[in-house]
Amino acid sequence: MEDLKSRQLELLEQTYLNAIPQLKFSSPFELLVAVILSAQCTDRQVNKVTAELFPIANTPEKILELGLENLEEIIKPCGFYHSKAKHIFETSKILFEKYDSSVPRTFDGLIELPGVGRKTANVVLSIEFKIPAIAVDTHVFRVANRLKLAEGQTPLEVELGLQRVIPKDKWSAAHHWLIWHGRLLCHAKKPNCSECPLNKICPSSVE
Secondary structure, X not given: OHHHHHHHHHHHHHHOOOOOOOOOOOOHHHHHHHHHHOOOOOHHHHHHHHHHHOOOOOOHHHHHHHOHHHHHHHHHHHOOHHXXXXXXXXXXXXXXXXXXXXXXXXXXXXXXXXXXXXXXHHHHHHHHOOOOOOOOOHHHHHHHHHHOOOOOOOHHHHHHHHHHHOOHHHHHHHHHHHHHHHHHOOOOXXXXXXXXXXXXXXXXXXX
16 A cells, blocks of 8 residues: 555656646745635635735735725635635734734744634745645645545545655645646546546546
């Protein structure tokens, strides 16, 4: 089984070697906001919204100056805009008052922020601060279970399972391999197994 998992990871790495985040950002705070907005929303839609938001408000101070109602209006296309705006606004206030407007570089510091759970914290740590982490979104959860790389009923179970089978120095990169595999081939409703480079060694292949 371990040999199978190693081969699966090898093929994923070969296929998505140059995979990069789809979200557009230029600072830790912009990434944090973008990931909060990405909940139940596509990265493409988030990028459209942040292209409007970031030129006028891309720091905690500027978000607070913008005001909650104006923030809601701008991020409305991302869905769930009342709660997302509230989280971003409250997070901005905490960062301004407690962290001198900087984003915490620790998992514990990040998850204390409104709207920031394990996935968001791990994305920020991994992408912006280059700290090994595996963020489990819907794509990672689905692909890990289908390949039986890490089986679990919850994102945390899958995260811990992936940590056991993936070398720590590749955690952050593997996060992107799994996301892009889920986006491009291993779709939720109809996986494109015939085009999948892992088809012959996937326990869940339908081809």
